[in-house]
Structure formats: structure tokens, C-alpha cells
Amino acid sequence: MFTRVVFVLLLLITGSASASLINQQRLPARYMQTTEDATIWAQVGNNVVTVGNVRAGQILAVVPGAADYYEFSFGFGTGFIDKGHLEPVQGHQRVEDTLGDLNKPLSNQNLLTWRDTPVYNAPSTGSAPFGVLADNLRYPIISKLKDRLNQTWYQIRIGNRLAWVSSLDAQEDNGIPVLTYHHILRDEENTRFRHTSTTTSVRAFSNQMTWLRDQGYTTLTMYQLEGYVRNKMNLPARSVVITFDDGLKSVSRYAYPVLKPYGFKATAFIISSRIKRHPQKWDPKSLQFMSVSELRGIEDVFDVQSHTHFLHRVDGNRHPILLSRSYHNILFDFARSRRSLAQFNPHVLYLSYPFGGYDDKAIKAANDAGFHLAVTTVKGKVKPGDNPFLLKRLYILRTDSLETMSRLISNQPQS
Known part of the structure; x- marks a missing residue:
């Protein structure tokens, strides 16, 4: 023994x-x-x-x-x-x-x-x-x-x-669900973002994570998801990936305390140009971004990855600005983001396209910049052999019941 x-x-x-x-x-x-x-x-x-x-x-x-x-x-x-x-x-x-x-x-x-x-x-x-x-x-x-x-x-x-x-x-196997979150607020303080689909409530998020824990799910890192996509790693049947886009202050304030006691892991896709030098005073009526110290404070749960540097913007027609940029401009931004985030993680290998916008230039730039995988906002699960730069994800909304969540992440084929 x-x-x-x-x-x-x-x-x-x-x-x-x-x-x-x-x-x-x-x-x-x-x-x-x-x-x-x-x-x-x-x-x-x-x-x-x-x-x-x-x-x-x-x-x-x-x-x-x-x-x-x-x-x-x-x-x-x-x-x-x-x-x-x-x-x-x-x-x-x-x-x-x-x-x-x-x-x-x-x-x-x-x-x-x-x-x-x-x-x-x-x-x-x-x-x-x-x-x-x-x-x-x-x-x-x-x-x-x-x-x-x-x-x-x-x-x-x-x-x-x-x-x-x-x-x-x-x-x-019908694939591993990659869950997408952005912003979390308490119901009583959410006066501005109540009808924003990318904002969920602390109560809903906590209930969802408790459900995952109770059902015996393992939360995977993006490194493990890469092993799955490339057929190089044994993983549990009950597996899920948790991702947060943008790097908002609510992640450290509300998501981190929910995930840590369960031993869960998650990925924070960070807009590197918006990292604050010092923490801001909490204001639930505005979109605030995490500071250097706040990012360091969640590293035992969150793995820091890239959500670009300056490309998280839209043009006058509300289209992702990435789509109008040249290959070299995109490549420069991706590389700059990786360098900037290296202070938190020497292995920045994964990208989330801003607003889910991508084209052939962006896919090539992601590969050439040294990323291994990139996630989109296209609905669906990740399967072995998928294009590593066009991985699908799922949204769980504030108003979704646990029954809805169960159907979304279960092993049933997605419609």
C-alpha cells in the first residue's frame, strides 16, 4: 500500500x-x-x-x-x-x-x-x-x-x-461545453445592466457552480481542452470549461469567491490594454476592469489568457474593429497582448476573439502569433478534431433555470 x-x-x-x-x-x-x-x-x-x-x-x-x-x-x-x-x-x-x-x-x-x-x-x-x-x-x-x-x-x-x-x-461523446461569462452583479445593485445578456447575477452564478459541483463536474483548463481537441489527454466524462471575457472587476469581486471553495478552475480572457495600475473603488453602475494586484489575487483559480490588446472595439456600424484591420495590424496586436500578459502567465497560448469577430486574417494571425487555440461566440460544444482557432462556446444566462443549464451542457447533441 x-x-x-x-x-x-x-x-x-x-x-x-x-x-x-x-x-x-x-x-x-x-x-x-x-x-x-x-x-x-x-x-x-x-x-x-x-x-x-x-x-x-x-x-x-x-x-x-x-x-x-x-x-x-x-x-x-x-x-x-x-x-x-x-x-x-x-x-x-x-x-x-x-x-x-x-x-x-x-x-x-x-x-x-x-x-x-x-x-x-x-x-x-x-x-x-x-x-x-x-x-x-x-x-x-x-x-x-x-x-x-x-x-x-x-x-x-x-x-x-x-x-x-x-x-x-x-x-x-458530443463534446465538452465551454461556458462564457462576462459580468456579475448582485441583483439589488444591478440597475444599469439588468437587460444585458452578458451580465449575470451573483445568485444565478453561485447556483450554477453549486449544481456543477453537486453533479460531479471537473472544471478543465484551456491546456487540458487543447489536449482533448488534439487527442492527447484522458479526461473525465463530466467535464466543463469556465471562461470569463474582458477582465472586469466583478470577476475578482464576485466570481472568484464562488469558484475557490469548490476547487474550480477558470480562464480569464483579458483585454491587456485595460488592466488598471491600481484597484478602482467599486461602482456597479460602470464597467470597471481589474488591476494588476486584483489579477494576481485570483491566479490560484483563474488562468490569464488573451482577449487582444487594443482590438476590443467596434466601428461606427457596431462591427468588431478587428474585421477592418490588416493582417499585420492584427498580428502586432495579438503579439503585444501576449507580451503584456506574460507578467501574469508565461504561457499565454489561448485567445478569445473580441465580440466573437474573426475572419481568415484573424485566424492566420492567431496561429502566427503563437496561440494554440482560439474561442468564438458561436454556439456549440468543443469536439476532438475541431478547428483549433474556431472553437465554440455556450452562454448560460441570468434567467436560465438549472434545468436549462443541464440540457445545454448534457451530452445530448446540440440543435
Whole structure:
């Protein structure tokens, strides 16, 4: 037990899967057979958790790990299994799927588990059970097929074994919701922005965050969202990204105290030219921006990213001014914003287009300026393989009920 605790702590410190023997040293795999039902675990998001079990008699391709553990491929990362549950494969024993096609590409799709989910050796509930995937996982799909009863099966790969999950036991992933907020006020002080869709109430925001906590959601960083878009990271099924545009003072005053006790993470897309040198006296009747010290005070919850430097303006026709600027002007602004925000975050890699306005020039400039992803105001969820510079988001309004929020962020396809 002591060895497991030390090993898990080491994984969390070193980055686990990214520092694994499989990914870094590429040691040759050995085929081993489970001698009994064996628990497996892996890094999912920031945590090393139990991710299921493998039944006795199953063959896995593993490599040496820590003293008491083997490592094997699990999703987009590395799984771990106690060496005491494995023994060398005897003779020329084979399995039907010949241990899987190591070069077969993934399909840019995942399945989601909402409970412990059976995994089979063939696309039939009558086939031998391979094991179980635990609740709250996103797992990459290789392909899908329908059986004779027109039932859909998902083909997956675990430890270089091909295995199957029924669509009756798991859902296909319809994307991660990225929630968009701007301004928050108490109901009694909101006299100017009550009918502004981008202003929500402290009460509504607090209720929404409590609902997410109670439903077991994990709040992702933009770095984790990038791992998801690029198919490089295992993440929980119940995942959401929280973003705030502009950098208004109400974020530090009202949003931060709600998020911090829950251990939630969020992203603040900051208009870098509007950062104040000193905090302003609170005035709910005006749009005030955070100061240097206020931004530093929320860094344990909010990750600072870019909402441009001078381009957050509209022209005489109420169109985003970015759309009328040249590529070089946009590129200069994006680069300036990244430099300005480096005092808060040396990894400013993500952009929110001002007013959701973008064109081909802006997309190219975002890429050339060194951003990895950019978010829009187009309604929808983020899926693997999406254009990284045209990611969709969702608005939860002050007047939306928790039932409405549940429908928006649930795994149902968006209309």
C-alpha cells in the first residue's frame, strides 16, 4: 500500500502519463496474462484514479514501470497494473484479435461512461468479458459497427488489445461545453445592466457552480481542452470549461469567491490594454476592469489568457474593429497582448476573439502569433478534431433555470 501511495504521488508530481516509460523511453512491450481479476488505474485529468479492471486470463502488452507495476496503453495515456496480477504468456497462446492493430488510427470520437461499463472481447454480450471501464471516463473509439440486431458497438483499444463496448452501456461523446461569462452583479445593485445578456447575477452564478459541483463536474483548463481537441489527454466524462471575457472587476469581486471553495478552475480572457495600475473603488453602475494586484489575487483559480490588446472595439456600424484591420495590424496586436500578459502567465497560448469577430486574417494571425487555440461566440460544444482557432462556446444566462443549464451542457447533441 505504501508503494502505491508513493508511486501515485510521484506520478502527480512528474506529470504521470507524459513522463511514462511507454511514451518517453518506448521500451519494448511484453505480452502478459492476468492471473486474476486486476484493478487498473491511470491519469484522468490531473488525478490518478481507478479506471476499471481486467478479467482473469486476459492478455495485455505491458512494459516495466515502477517496482511493483507494469504500464500499458490506456486511451491517450498510460495505465498501470500490479505486477502480482500478471504472468508471462504460456507457449504460443493467442487471442482472436491478435492483440490489436497498433497502427490503426483513432476515429476522432470518444465514448463516455456514466457507470461501471462492461468491455467484451467481441461485439456480442455473449462473448467473453474483457473487463470493466469505470464511471466518468472519456475513452477513444477506433470504429463502430452494428450487429445482427442493429445494435451499435464501439471498438476500443486497451493495452494493445482490441475490445468492444455496447452503445447500451455507454454514450458517444458530443463534446465538452465551454461556458462564457462576462459580468456579475448582485441583483439589488444591478440597475444599469439588468437587460444585458452578458451580465449575470451573483445568485444565478453561485447556483450554477453549486449544481456543477453537486453533479460531479471537473472544471478543465484551456491546456487540458487543447489536449482533448488534439487527442492527447484522458479526461473525465463530466467535464466543463469556465471562461470569463474582458477582465472586469466583478470577476475578482464576485466570481472568484464562488469558484475557490469548490476547487474550480477558470480562464480569464483579458483585454491587456485595460488592466488598471491600481484597484478602482467599486461602482456597479460602470464597467470597471481589474488591476494588476486584483489579477494576481485570483491566479490560484483563474488562468490569464488573451482577449487582444487594443482590438476590443467596434466601428461606427457596431462591427468588431478587428474585421477592418490588416493582417499585420492584427498580428502586432495579438503579439503585444501576449507580451503584456506574460507578467501574469508565461504561457499565454489561448485567445478569445473580441465580440466573437474573426475572419481568415484573424485566424492566420492567431496561429502566427503563437496561440494554440482560439474561442468564438458561436454556439456549440468543443469536439476532438475541431478547428483549433474556431472553437465554440455556450452562454448560460441570468434567467436560465438549472434545468436549462443541464440540457445545454448534457451530452445530448446540440440543435
